[in-house]
Amino acid sequence: MPDVTHDQPIQASPFPRFIGSEIYRNSSYGAWHPLRVPRVSTVMDLTRAMGWLPARQYITSPRAKPAALTGFHTPAYLAALVQAERDQSVTEATRARFGLGTPSNPVFPEMFRRPATAAGASLLAGELLAKGGTIFSPGGGTHHGMPDRANGFCYLNDPVLAIQSLRRNGAQRVAYVDIDAHHADGVEYAFAEEPDVLLLSVHEANRWPRTGALSDRGVGQVYNLPVPAGMHDDDMALVRDELLLTAVAAFRPDAIVLQCGADAVTEDPQSRLCLSNNAHWSIVAALATIAPRYLVLGGGGYNPWSVGRLWSGVWATLNGIEIPDRLPVDAQSVLADLTWKTHRRNQSPQKHWLTTIRDEPRNGAISGEIRRDLRVLGSALRIWV
Numbered sequence: 001m002p003d004v005t006h007d008q009p010i011q012a013s014p015f016p017r018f019i020g021s022e023i024y025r026n027s028s029y030g031a032w033h034p035l036r037v038p039r040v041s042t043v044m045d046l047t048r049a050m051g052w053l054p055a056r057q058y059i060t061s062p063r064a065k066p067a068a069l070t071g072f073h074t075p076a077y078l079a080a081l082v083q084a085e086r087d088q089s090v091t092e093a094t095r096a097r098f099g100l101g102t103p104s105n106p107v108f109p110e111m112f113r114r115p116a117t118a119a120g121a122s123l124l125a126g127e128l129l130a131k132g133g134t135i136f137s138p139g140g141g142t143h144h145g146m147p148d149r150a151n152g153f154c155y156l157n158d159p160v161l162a163i164q165s166l167r168r169n170g171a172q173r174v175a176y177v178d179i180d181a182h183h184a185d186g187v188e189y190a191f192a193e194e195p196d197v198l199l200l201s202v203h204e205a206n207r208w209p210r211t212g213a214l215s216d217r218g219v220g221q222v223y224n225l226p227v228p229a230g231m232h233d234d235d236m237a238l239v240r241d242e243l244l245l246t247a248v249a250a251f252r253p254d255a256i257v258l259q260c261g262a263d264a265v266t267e268d269p270q271s272r273l274c275l276s277n278n279a280h281w282s283i284v285a286a287l288a289t290i291a292p293r294y295l296v297l298g299g300g301g302y303n304p305w306s307v308g309r310l311w312s313g314v315w316a317t318l319n320g321i322e323i324p325d326r327l328p329v330d331a332q333s334v335l336a337d338l339t340w341k342t343h344r345r346n347q348s349p350q351k352h353w354l355t356t357i358r359d360e361p362r363n364g365a366i367s368g369e370i371r372r373d374l375r376v377l378g379s380a381l382r383i384w385v
């Protein structure tokens with residue numbers, strides 16, 4: 001197999017690029033859906049307030065047309081999704097067959113246009129990275145989408161479309177790393193039998209969608225690590241060094257796609273993991289030098305302050321920008337303007353959510369369960385390498 005990883009990188013862009021869109025600012029999954037909160041717009045506003053996002057690094061995401069999505073999704077499903085947006089309602093048959101109009105995947109005004117924008121960013125990223133470079137698309141990371149149904153807040157699967165686009169544009173071997181609190185079931189569904197796509201997912205054990213078992217092996221390139229509730233930064237550092245970096249480096253990928261979901265931090269309401277945002281940033285940084293093409297996507301993240309701070313720090317990390325201990329006033333006001341309504345009341349932010357981007361590290365003794373399961377995966381890796 002040719003080693004294209006180390007003699008290829010002609011950088012198309014000398015600096016990382018951010019693909020965003022205003023569609024995320026004003027669209028919502030509905031008044032009580034976890035995705036009612038602003039996320040990408042907070043990252044755009046906060047990074048601009050910090051002076052970290054000059055116009056030359058920003059790209060407005062195109063919106064993918066249905067025909068561009070058939071690399072993974074079925075025409076019948078895409079037609080149903082477009083029609084549900086147009087009608088703003090679904091039939092019982094559509095709900096049952098395609099998972100549209102459910103509590104998780106409700107009918108809302110931009111229910112095709114918004115995911116098609118994230119998918120458009122992922123398709124574009126594959127093209128823009130043809131000659132190498134780094135791209136951050138925080139609207140992406142919808143890793144639960146299935147070919148013919150919406151699943152787990154995901155109407156489309158933009159990580160799958162990104163990997164396909166990277167491969168069409170010259171990356172033969174792609175490593176996909178997923179540190180969202182939930183298993184990347186849609187991505188594993190797409191590539192479990194594809195030897196040139198390495199799949200690594202770290203996710204909370206016994207949590208929806210309850211797939212992603214330690215024993216899944218695909219065709220020898222699938223590695224899942226379900227982790228116990230309470231996982232902290234020191235646990236994740238061990239996972240980073242013994243599993244993620246080891247496996248990705250051994251795979252010698254032409255491209256890395258990192259799904260950087262922000263729901264594994266302590267403040268997130270959708271998991272019981274206890275990471276600080278430092279854990280995510282150290283993985284973002286560690287993966288940055290292994291392959292010539294690097295795409296970082298968003299994912300989960302349901303506390304508007306923690307997701308905005310975490311992903312802004314991802315962008316700083318990709319740019320080698322030092323994050324100040326205390327934010328300037330303009331940046332603080334972006335965070336102060338956020339609200340988070342939970343049932344009956346507004347959730348009030350902790351003080352440091354408004355004045356800082358970096359969390360205090362969350363350290364502790366390494367979990368015996370994680371050590372044990374890393375040994376299991378380590379011996380599988382040795383056979384594979």
Ligand SMILES: [Zn+2]
Pocket residue numbers: 180181182261263299300301
């Ligand atoms: Zn998640």
